[in-house]
Amino acid sequence: MSDKKKKGQEPTYSEASAELEQILREVESGDLDLDLLSEKVERAAALLALCRERLAATETKVKKVVADLHAGVADRAESRDEEPADEE
16 A cells, blocks of 8 residues: 555545546456445545546646636737837
């Protein structure tokens, strides 16, 4: 078990995704005991919620970065438009 999991911290997106894939393989195999199946489904639901939260947070961050980039480009374009033309 990794140090993160020992300390009770949430898994990374990659770890959660990999665990979800493993759970899916186990469930699809049909070999799980009913009690274990219930536990696996509950864990999968928690992991899915975590992944959705991380995706939403990342989407928000990416949109902000893109908006900031567009604003910076627009600001530079406005600055160029406001500069007086060189007279010869």
